[in-house]
Every structure is written in structure tokens, then in C-alpha cells.
Amino acid sequence: MTQKDPNQQRDTIFAAPLQSPAPFEFNAQVADVFDNMIQRSVPGYHFLLDVIGLLAARYGESQSNCYDLGCSLGTMTLRLRQNLPAGAHVIGVDNSAAMVSRCQHNMARDHSQASYEIVQQDLQDTPIENASMVILNFTLQFIADQERPSILANIAAGMRPGGVLLLAEKVCFDDPAEQQLQVDLYHDFKRYQGYSDLEIAQKRAALENVLIPNTLEQHRQRLLDAGFSRVETCMQCFNFCALLAFK
Numbered sequence: 468m469t470q471k472d473p474n475q476q477r478d479t480i481f482a483a484p485l486q487s488p489a490p491f492e493f494n495a496q497v498a499d500v501f502d503n504m505i506q507r508s509v510p511g512y513h514f515l516l517d518v519i520g521l522l523a524a525r526y527g528e529s530q531s532n533c534y535d536l537g538c539s540l541g542t543m544t545l546r547l548r549q550n551l552p553a554g555a556h557v558i559g560v561d562n563s564a565a566m567v568s569r570c571q572h573n574m575a576r577d578h579s580q581a582s583y584e585i586v587q588q589d590l591q592d593t594p595i596e597n598a599s600m601v602i603l604n605f606t607l608q609f610i611a612d613q614e615r616p617s618i619l620a621n622i623a624a625g626m627r628p629g630g631v632l633l634l635a636e637k638v639c640f641d642d643p644a645e646q647q648l649q650v651d652l653y654h655d656f657k658r659y660q661g662y663s664d665l666e667i668a669q670k671r672a673a674l675e676n677v678l679i680p681n682t683l684e685q686h687r688q689r690l691l692d693a694g695f696s697r698v699e700t701c702m703q704c705f706n707f708c709a710l711l712a713f714k
């Protein structure tokens with residue numbers, strides 16, 4: 468079970484019955500409980516936090532940019548910054564005003580050596596330049612499928628040779644029986660995290676047509692097509708995966 472953090476507000480957004488859940492949005496109500504929501508909803512989230520730190524220490528270069536695209540409250544952005552050398556520059560991007568204001572507040576409390584900026588922007592408008600590391604942690608899945616290839620190509624084009632992209636996504640499976648099993652296992656995980664069947668069903672309805680998953684193979688091929696030279700699996704737990712794509 469997730470450890471209790473007294474600073475975290477518990478996610479109860481879908482606890483009471485709703486007439487018909489509105490499409491999911493990253494608004495102020497979600498931003499207020501987002502730390503708790505993501506830790507209880509994404510298997511492996513803490514593991515990925517550690518991975519970001521390790522990758523930053525190995526791949527993050529001085530005099531380069533390191534991007535966190537869809538940075539939300541800045542949990543990963545902070546870990547990235549804390550493990551970069553002096554002279555590196557962090558750019559956190561999110562298009563939700565509620566997320567960006569909270570992220571700026573969270574980042575301002577840290578005094579690591581790498582400089583940073585948090586920008587409210589559609590990540591499709593973010594120029595990627597001189598990047599040694601890019602994070603897309605559960606963000607691409609919220610962007611229209613047809614936009615995804617050009618986003619990845621833009622990232623690959625802006626990366627230094629030897630740079631790394633961490634792409635984490637909820638995925639789906641071609642085989643219907645496998646798909647059903649992985650979703651069932653994931654819902655077991657959510658129940659274990661204290662979510663009720665009603666919360667699980669209502670959140671699922673709210674995410675319908677908002678979070679569009681691809682298969683792992685689609686992601687792999689798309690990254691290679693975008694210009695990355697090598698793609699390796701970094702984490703898989705049920706229908707949640709992280710890939711490392713090397714320039």
C-alpha cells in the first residue's frame with residue numbers, strides 16, 4: 468500500500484456516484500490531488516522516479532537542455548533537476564494552468580545547481596534544442612494519435628547524439644484475452660490501493676476517448692521511425708510500460 472504523506476490530499480474525485488462522468492481534465496480539482504492520484508493509479512510510478520534520477524546522472528550533460536514534457540506538479544522534474552550537473556538547464560512544460568502554477572511553487576523550494584524554467588504551453592509548440600534528456604511520462608497518451616509521430620520526430624531531431632528519451636505510457640494488447648487479463652490485474656492493483664469499484668468504473672468512463680493507448684510494438688516502431696537508433700524496455704507492469712529511446 469502507498470505510504471501516507473501528510474502533505475498529500477487523498478484522491479476521492481470519483482468516489483461519489485456521478486450522473487455521467489465528464490471527460491477527464493487536468494483542472495484544479497485534479498491538480499489538488501494529483502500526487503496521490505498518480506501514485507495510486509500508476510504501477511511503477513516510484514520506480515520510474517528513481518529511474519529518472521539515475522538517467523539524469525548518467526545522460527544529463529552540462530550546457531544541454533533536459534525536458535520534462537507534461538510535467539504536471541513537477542515530481543519527475545524535481546528529481547531530474549536534483550541529479551543534473553551544473554550548467555544543465557531543465558525545461559518543464561505543461562498546458563494546464565492549474566498544474567503549472569503548482570509546479571512552479573514546488574520547484575521554487577528546491578535549490579539544486581541546474582537552472583530551470585516551467586512553461587505553460589502545448590508541448591507541440593515547444594522547440595526541442597540541444598537536448599541530452601527528454602521525459603514523456605504518461606503524457607503522449609493524452610495527445611491525438613495522428614499527432615504522435617511528428618512530436619517524437621521533433622524530439623529526436625532536437626536531441627544530441629547519445630541522448631535519451633524516457634517514454635512511459637499505458638498500453639493495450641492486440642490479443643483480446645491478454646488485454647482483458649492485464650486490465651483485470653490493473654484493476655486489482657487499484658483496489659489494493661484503496662479505490663472502490665465505483666471509483667474505478669467512473670474514472671475509466673471519464674478517460675474513455677481522452678487517454679488513447681497504443682501497443683508496445685506501435686510505440687517501439689514509431690520511435691525508430693522518428694529517428695531514434697535503439698529502443699529498450701525499461702519497465703513493464705500490467706498495462707503500464709516505460710521505454711528508453713536512444714538518439
Ligand SMILES: C[S@@+](CC[C@H](N)C(=O)[O-])C[C@H]1O[C@@H](n2cnc3c(N)ncnc32)[C@H](O)[C@@H]1O
Nearest residue numbers: 493537538539561562563589590604605606609
Ligand atoms: C498523466 S500527467 C503526467 C504526469 C507527470 N509526467 C508525472 O510523472 O508526474 C499528463 C500531463 O500532461 C499534460 N498534457 C496533456 N496534453 C498536453 C499537451 N498537449 N501539452 C502539454 N502538456 C500536456 C497534462 O496537463 C498533465 O499534467
